Amino acid sequence: MTSFLDPLIAFVSAHAWLAYLTLFLAALLEAVPVVGSVIPGSTIILALSALVPGGELQLPWVLLAAATGAVLGDGSAYWIGHRRQREILDTWPLTNYPRVVAESENFFHRFGTWAVFFARFVPPIRAFVPVTAGALGMAPATFYAVNIPAILAWAPAHVLPGVLAVSALHEYAGLHHHTHGGKHIWMLTVVGVAIVLGLGMWIYRRRNGGGATAKPQV
Numbered sequence: 606m607t608s609f610l611d612p613l614i615a616f617v618s619a620h621a622w623l624a625y626l627t628l629f630l631a632a633l634l635e636a637v638p639v640v641g642s643v644i645p646g647s648t649i650i651l652a653l654s655a656l657v658p659g660g661e662l663q664l665p666w667v668l669l670a671a672a673t674g675a676v677l678g679d680g681s682a683y684w685i686g687h688r689r690q691r692e693i694l695d696t697w698p699l700t701n702y703p704r705v706v707a708e709s710e711n712f713f714h715r716f717g718t719w720a721v722f723f724a725r726f727v728p729p730i731r732a733f734v735p736v737t738a739g740a741l742g743m744a745p746a747t748f749y750a751v752n753i754p755a756i757l758a759w760a761p762a763h764v765l766p767g768v769l770a771v772s773a774l775h776e777y778a779g780l781h782h783h784t785h786g787g788k789h790i791w792m793l794t795v796v797g798v799a800i801v802l803g804l805g806m807w808i809y810r811r812r813n814g815g816g817a818t819a820k821p822q823v
Contacts, residue, residue, distance in 0.1 A: 614788060617653075618661045624653055625662070628670040632760075636678025638699060641732025647763055648799040654767025655791040658775065664768065672760040675725075679735040679752050686739025693740050702733075709733035713741060718751055725755040726762070729806075767791055 617624045628650055635646025650671050656662045686693050693699065699706055709730050713720040721743075724734035738748055774787035 614656065614661060617656055621662055621666075624656070625666055625670040628653060628667060629674040632671045632674030633678040634674075635728075636675055636682055636732060636735060638682055638733050638736045639702060641678075641729065645799060645803075647728065648795060650763045651767055651795045652792045654764045655771045655788040657764070657768045658772045659788065664764070667764050668760050671764060672756050675756045675759065676753065679725075679756070680749075682732075682735035683739040683743075683745075683748050683752075686736035686741075687743075687745065689740065690742070691740050693736060699733075699736075705729060705733055706737070709737045710741075713737050718743070718747055721748060721751040722755040725752075725759045767795070 631644065631646035631649040634644045635641045637644075653662065654667065657664050657667060689696070694706055694710075709724075712724060712727075712730055713734060716723055720734055721738055724731050735748075735752070771787040771791050774790060
């Protein structure tokens, strides 16, 4: 893995704009119904945040890329639901994921407007609640009044842990930025935890909901 990560870090250092684009697309696609259930957007954002302390990426641009992608992704899903109304929930490909759609509706009915805020932090429902909010008739002003603050909290929550963890490893564990040791540890930890959680969710859903569920997110 080290032989793979070192060239990756070097490439990002030379082409930072591609990393920002990747962050933007990861956040955007993670908000798309169905697609967001299999795109490891949060994993990508958490992993790339390790490159901020060493200067390969700049914190304001990382936060901006992630937040902008999330706003556009959630907004696009919401407006599709808003235009199609309830019909969209009974249309392919959402019909292939009846359990997740039902969970999203239940989540929305349980928390009301706040479902849009909480869903930002709950995969894979995160990819279905915006379109559900639109389909169930939430007003645009209400949606954005909750969605934008949620994203402004979500972006730092995904970026700052990596920044702080890698900074602490360099500061207190004697690891130097030029050796990429802290970055390796953080990235491998994020990927490992994502795989374990993804497999756990997949096994749980297979046992409790049959085959018509979302695939694991890793």
